[in-house]
Amino acid sequence: MSKDVSILDLDRITQVLHRRCESMDVGLTWSKQATTAMTDGRNIILPVVKQPITKDAMDKLYGFVIHECGHHTRPDAFKILKALSDPPPELCALFNICEDDGMEREVADAHIGDAVGLGTMNTVVLGEVADAWKEKPIPEDATEQQVAPMSVCGLGQLSRLEWDGVPNQNRTRFFENLPPIAQKLLNDLHSEGYVDKMLATKDPHDTWDLAVDLYKRLFPERDEDEAEQQRSDGHSMQPAPPSESSGEDGQVGEVSGMDDESEDGAGSQSKGTVEGEEDKTSAKAKKQQGTVISWKDAVLSEHNEWKPKKDGDVAGSIGIDWTDYKAGSVVLMPQKLVNVIDCRGHDQQVQTGRHGDNEGTPESFMPDNTGSRAFGNQIRRYLQSQRRTKVRRERYHGNLDKSSIVRLGMPPIDGGDWNKKLFYDMVQRKELNTAIHVLTDWSGSMQGTKMVHAADASGRLVYVFDRVLRVPVQLAAFTNGRTRCDIGLIKGFKDRSISPRQIAENFSKFYKYSSANNDADSVMWAYNQLIRRKEERKILIVLSDGAPAGAYGGSGSSNLKHVCRSIERDSKVELYGVGIESNAVETYYSNAKVLHDSDEINKTLFEIIREGAYRGTR
Numbered sequence: 218m219s220k221d222v223s224i225l226d227l228d229r230i231t232q233v234l235h236r237r238c239e240s241m242d243v244g245l246t247w248s249k250q251a252t253t254a255m256t257d258g259r260n261i262i263l264p265v266v267k268q269p270i271t272k273d274a275m276d277k278l279y280g281f282v283i284h285e286c287g288h289h290t291r292p293d294a295f296k297i298l299k300a301l302s303d304p305p306p307e308l309c310a311l312f313n314i315c316e317d318d319g320m321e322r323e324v325a326d327a328h329i330g331d332a333v334g335l336g337t338m339n340t341v342v343l344g345e346v347a348d349a350w351k352e353k354p355i356p357e358d359a360t361e362q363q364v365a366p367m368s369v370c371g372l373g374q375l376s377r378l379e380w381d382g383v384p385n386q387n388r389t390r391f392f393e394n395l396p397p398i399a400q401k402l403l404n405d406l407h408s409e410g411y412v413d414k415m416l417a418t419k420d421p422h423d424t425w426d427l428a429v430d431l432y433k434r435l436f437p438e439r440d441e442d443e444a445e446q447q448r449s450d451g452h453s454m455q456p457a458p459p460s461e462s463s464g465e466d467g468q469v470g471e472v473s474g475m476d477d478e479s480e481d482g483a484g485s486q487s488k489g490t491v492e493g494e495e496d497k498t499s500a501k502a503k504k505q506q507g508t509v510i511s512w513k514d515a516v517l518s519e520h521n522e523w524k525p526k527k528d529g530d531v532a533g534s535i536g537i538d539w540t541d542y543k544a545g546s547v548v549l550m551p552q553k554l555v556n557v558i559d560c561r562g563h564d565q566q567v568q569t570g571r572h573g574d575n576e577g578t579p580e581s582f583m584p585d586n587t588g589s590r591a592f593g594n595q596i597r598r599y600l601q602s603q604r605r606t607k608v609r610r611e612r613y614h615g616n617l618d619k620s621s622i623v624r625l626g627m628p629p630i631d632g633g634d635w636n637k638k639l640f641y642d643m644v645q646r647k648e649l650n651t652a653i654h655v656l657t658d659w660s661g662s663m664q665g666t667k668m669v670h671a672a673d674a675s676g677r678l679v680y681v682f683d684r685v686l687r688v689p690v691q692l693a694a695f696t697n698g699r700t701r702c703d704i705g706l707i708k709g710f711k712d713r714s715i716s717p718r719q720i721a722e723n724f725s726k727f728y729k730y731s732s733a734n735n736d737a738d739s740v741m742w743a744y745n746q747l748i749r750r751k752e753e754r755k756i757l758i759v760l761s762d763g764a765p766a767g768a769y770g771g772s773g774s775s776n777l778k779h780v781c782r783s784i785e786r787d788s789k790v791e792l793y794g795v796g797i798e799s800n801a802v803e804t805y806y807s808n809a810k811v812l813h814d815s816d817e818i819n820k821t822l823f824e825i826i827r828e829g830a831y832r833g834t835r
Contacts, residue, residue: 221269225783228552228741230275234263234282235553241286254281258295261285273341280338283331284317287324291316293454294421300450302457307436308447310366312428318373319418322380336383343374343387347394355396364399365435371395371403376415406434425451550735555742556700558730560707560723577728582672582721592677592819608641615642652689652710652752653682656743658761658797659694659705659727660734666814667797671760672724674795674818676717678758679708681826683715691746694724695739698732704742705730710750736765736805737776740784740792747790757784758825760795763802774804781805793825 238245244260251264263281266274288294294316298309325332355364374388395403406412411431418424429448433441450457610618618641629636657675659668675692682690692708705727708715740759747755765773784792785807794806803809812821 221271225744225787226272226275227270228745230279232552232745233279237282237286241289243286243289245282254285256285256288258289273344276334276337277341280334280341283324283334284321284338287320287331288316290324291320291421294320294424296454297421297425297451299456300454301447302450304447305432305436305439307362307365308428308432308444311369311431311435312425314366314369314373315415315418315424315428315431316421318376318415319421319424322376322416325380332381333383336377336381336385339377339381340383340385340387343385343391347387347390350394355399357396359396359398361398361402362436364396364402367395367399368402368406369431369435371399372406372411372415375407375412379416406431409434422452550701550738552742552745554700555702555704555738557704557706557742558727560705560726561709561712577725579718579721579725581669582724583676583717592681592822610641611638612640612642613637615640650752651686651754651756652747652750653678653691653756653758654743654747655679655682655690655692656739656757656759657692657694657707657724658734658736658759659696659724659731661696661732662734662762663797664731667762667799670812670815670818671797672721673815674760674797674812674822675707675724676720677818678822679715679720680717681822683713689750689752692720693743694727695734695736695742696727696731697735698730702735702738702742703730704739734761734765735773736761737773737780740777740780744780744784744790755790756793757790758793758795759802759806760797761802762797762799763794763805777805781807795821795825 235245238261243256246260246262247265248262249265251262253264255262261282263278266278298304298312301309321335325335355367371392374391377385377388392400411427414427414430418427426448429444429451432439433444611621618639621639624636624639627636655675655678657671659671663671679690679692682688689710690708691706691710694705694707696703696705705723707720707723707727736759740757743757743759747757765777781792781794784790792806792808794802794809796802796809796811798811798813800811802811808825810821810825812818
């Protein structure tokens with residue numbers, strides 16, 4: 218049985234899907250009514266995925282998007298369908314199957330990663346089809362015409378044997394569960410050379426010709442002249458007026474003679490390559506890129522760049538149906554819905570305090586400069602003691618050690634090997650290839666000394682990482698005062714030598730957002746910020762009183778526990794929790810320290826860095 222995906226996997230695949238569609242300049246929508254993926258030339262429609270979300274479901278979803286995007290690299294297929302006037306649904310279904318095979322073969326040949334994604338999807342889908350046919354057998358009195366789509370899908374599976382390198386035991390189950398009449402028809406079509414004809418297709422015009430030939434072969438009672446007219450109309454690619462059979466939106470009719478689940482997997486995953494508008498993208502040049510990957514790596518073979526949300530874009534659903542939510546389940550919001558406020562800009566107003574006091578002003582969040590310098594010196598001395606350059610003597614090669622020249626005049630020792638060790642070398646200290654993210658709780662429960670200590674500790678961390686260690690560090694605060702998850706960006710990775718005063722002012726700008734806190738989604742946001750960094754080592758330090766209050770749905774406490782455990786198991790990011798006047802942080806973070814007053818800030822942070830350095834060397 219396929220295992221459930223983790224929340225990290227779920228977040229990665231949804232980001233991958235959005236990036237892939239954006240790269241093709243097509244929209245991405247989700248439908249509860251859809252049983253499989255489809256495209257109308259402008260948008261890709263995916264079926265909503267329900268809990269529990271399995272890895273098989275994610276493999277299939279990832280393959281669906283590769284498949285539908287592949288159709289947009291062959292625009293003539295849309296134009297051929299658009300040129301048809303009142304086409305027989307059987308002909309459209311056959312064209313869909315033939316085009317699916319030709320298109321996927323072309324996409325797989327162009328990109329290794331896509332070949333793996335499509336092959337893995339095909340494996341999952343064929344297993345679902347075989348199970349569906351086993352539970353709901355095709356009627357024994359079905360005619361050859363009724364099972365024709367199944368047999369043609371079988372041709373596609375025989376064609377895949379020549380180019381799909383992903384092992385597929387489910388293909389055998391698919392063939393074994395074909396109804397006898399469908400198996401006989403498949404054997405006949407194979408002996409007539411239709412598998413070779415599939416493999417010989419090069420473009421949508423070839424697959425259109427093959428579809429018309431199959432239509433004439435499988436439905437001999439139909440008007441042959443009409444079929445040839447449809448062939449000619451398709452090749453002309455001149456738009457025909459909408460007809461009743463195609464509907465107002467031009468959607469091609471479903472494959473007849475098969476239930477929804479068998480359609481879903483017997484080779485026509487895009488049940489409905491649907492007619493659409495003029496092509497918006499050109500076919501990509503064929504070239505091998507990247508390594509063999511799948512959705513689990515959250516990297517596309519030819520789309521490995523990160524594209525942030527553009528100004529004005531509407532954050533959309535990730536397509537997960539939480540209507541069946543049960544108590545205890547983990548529910549995280551789509552990352553695109555996280556509200557990031559850049560507190561570094563000049564348009565934000567600095568707080569003037571509440572009720573005339575000093576609360577919320579930049580002065581209240583100024584780090585202790587004396588403490589910061591002391592902390593920096595402590596870290597500097599520690600690193601020097603741990604990573605001082607060492608001299609290694611008695612080497613066979615390197616710099617000549619004058620004190621060892623005397624060995625040349627001495628009798629041979631150890632067969633003369635000892636006498637040859639006249640050199641020394643230096644073990645140079647290695648700089649940490651590290652990126653660090655500091656995430657600070659800015660919720661109402663942090664009001665008073667907690668918030669002051671958190672801001673002070675955050676400022677000291679930035680001082681050490683930025684000015685002493687010289688590694689990229691980002692600082693952000695989190696609450697949910699305006700939306701379900703607000704992130705205040707205090708310092709970005711690229712901001713260097715930012716002053717303590719500026720950090721305090723940026724914290725003050727975010728003060729007006731202070732409300733409850735959504736720890737789990739905030740930690741996930743910071744994790745996604747780090748995971749895209751190129752540094753070898755990635756560290757996330759969360760400063761909080763450790764008591765989640767807000768949540769997108771369900772329990773904020775169970776959400777945070779699940780996020781922390783997932784990140785720790787993932788091992789790509791080192792996660793540390795710093796409790797601010799509260800031991801509650803130890804409930805969520807395996808690596809946790811607690812500070813109760815300003816005198817403990819340096820000691821607590823030093824222990825975090827020292828333990829992190831130890832883990833880094835390991």
